[in-house]
Amino acid sequence: MLIINHKNCTRCKLCVTNCPFGALSFEGDCLQVSELCTLCGACVNVCRFNALRIERKQASKEELAAYKGVFVWVELEEHEGKCAPRKVAFELLGKGRELADKLKQELTAVVIGDERASGYEDLARYGADRIILCRHELLGYYTTDGYTNVICALIAQKKPSVVLYGATPHGRDFAPRVAARLKLGLTADCTGLDIDADEQLVQTRPAFGGNIMASIITPYSRPQTATVRPNVFPACEPDNTRKVVIEEFPVTLKKTAIRTRVVERKLIESDGQESIEDAHVLVSGGRGCQKAANLDVLREVATKLGGVLAGTRAIVEQGWIPHTLQVGQSGTTVGPDLYIAVGISGAIQHIVGMSSSKTIIAINKDPDAPIFKTADLSVVGDGCEIMPIVNRLLDKKN
């Protein structure tokens, strides 16, 4: 329950204007909370005077069972004035469908955005039983506070059992805030998800740079929440016969609730080039490429194969390629159809970022390089000599 410390309250009314449910009001000088309160915590968060606090008790089995359904946060991406779901959202729906079926519960796709949100009907074809739209003019661009407030309000009202977020920069930015506000367990960057015999979510993730896997449960709090690594789970095959059910979730959000201001936002999309996350083919360079100029040939091969250039942390630190092209634990996790690793020894931090690629070709001088353990085709040799010939041979084909 919400506990009001009337002694600390200065009647500034910030909590009243920030309550998404209109549950707070002043009766004379005295702050009152009505039955509309869902304990979402928005008021506690804005109170500067420690006048509000939420008391939560540990939940019993029956209480935990009251939480039902699998929710998936659908991250939108702006393209030519429209904001459509990102690829990772469809991957999450694929896995979410499987979990919901095991639980015999509903799968809900949660879309947060403004009027430009589009293409969300597709979410139904990819497995969602219901699509909840949270639209507000202040939600068109990502902000930590805006998105946290909306998801907290939604969770408090709908009480899902599982909430999944893509482990993208934005997802990993606000999922922990939601967890801390609602006092929920959260498992980061999962690469495996399952339901156990007690209907609990079992979350599997790499730790210690990918050297070990850990399976984690959340026994005392609901919903069970997790961020999920992109490019690990496949999306389902779309089913056009599935019913599209759309529900609008009314959003109350004040400008004052958003405490950060976006001064500038710049997306690096060189000549409309695909991102390494979405590319079907990646030709990736490591320290063994010796110098930046040697990457030109890799880029040419990538283009001929309909893909893009990527690289390791080592060559990003050398300044040969920008961070946006970095594959690995501290860069982007990729899962293309074809991954060609040139001069990459295969540090575990790199391997975990690319091992879900469907076909892997590795070229390295060292026959013991760890990269060969993941490769479908291992070539022991100097990439700087071999790749220019590959490049020439590909020309002949066309």
Place this chain on the structure above:
Amino acid sequence: MKIVVCVKQVPEVTNVQVDPVTGTLIREGVKSILNPFCEYALDHAVRLAKAQEGIEIIAITMGPPQAREVLLRSMELGADEGVLVSGREFAGADTWATAQTLAAAIKFAVPDFDLIFVGKQAIDGDTAQVGPEIAEILALPQVTYGVEVTLGENLRQVRVKREIDRGFEVIEARTPALVTFSKGEIVRRVPSLKDLIESRRKPIRIVGAKDVAIPEEELGLKGSFTQVVKVFPPQEKKSGHVIQNVDAETAARQIVDFLKEHRFVD
């Protein structure tokens, strides 16, 4: 102005191995280091302090008594003071219990902080959750994945360039605020002899379970919402075809044949 930098002692993960019998980590012989992302966060703070008079940097860590080493390291690298949050009650904490403890320790040890800097993630757990959770508990605005930071005039705002999937954003927030850092332009420094000598005169304060004023059932393992039920080594893929001891021309032809066979080229 006071900047609190949260730091963590981590094993040098590139050498961590799993015992195939017990499924647990082999920690023997593995060196402990200051988490690189914490070092970047610290360096961003040191840069601000160099450009602007009157900035005090306090490094704080939660860990066993030997975590003192990373505080010493932080002070060699430019922190003015260290705070060690240590006690048996804190052991086994998940990210929530860790954040709750660190937030309380910061309020206790540095109640008048202006900024909290943390690394974007630790290289052992890689969760990236403790920073945002501290921000939420202390009701602070946050910016994650920062690569550049500047202070506004009169030090009431902080402006951070943050990495996103396909580029960057520049975000402004009022202080007090929390920022998590990635590498950016930071070049790792080697402390000078003078730095080393000075660092030995800098104080380390100890904060225990009594000081943080959190009920014991909310600390450490007891206070954690998540539970690890199993650890195991990752699966290794079976090796594919190997080409070796051939000249570059032959190797290249075989690669192109492979691409044709798998229909990547016509």
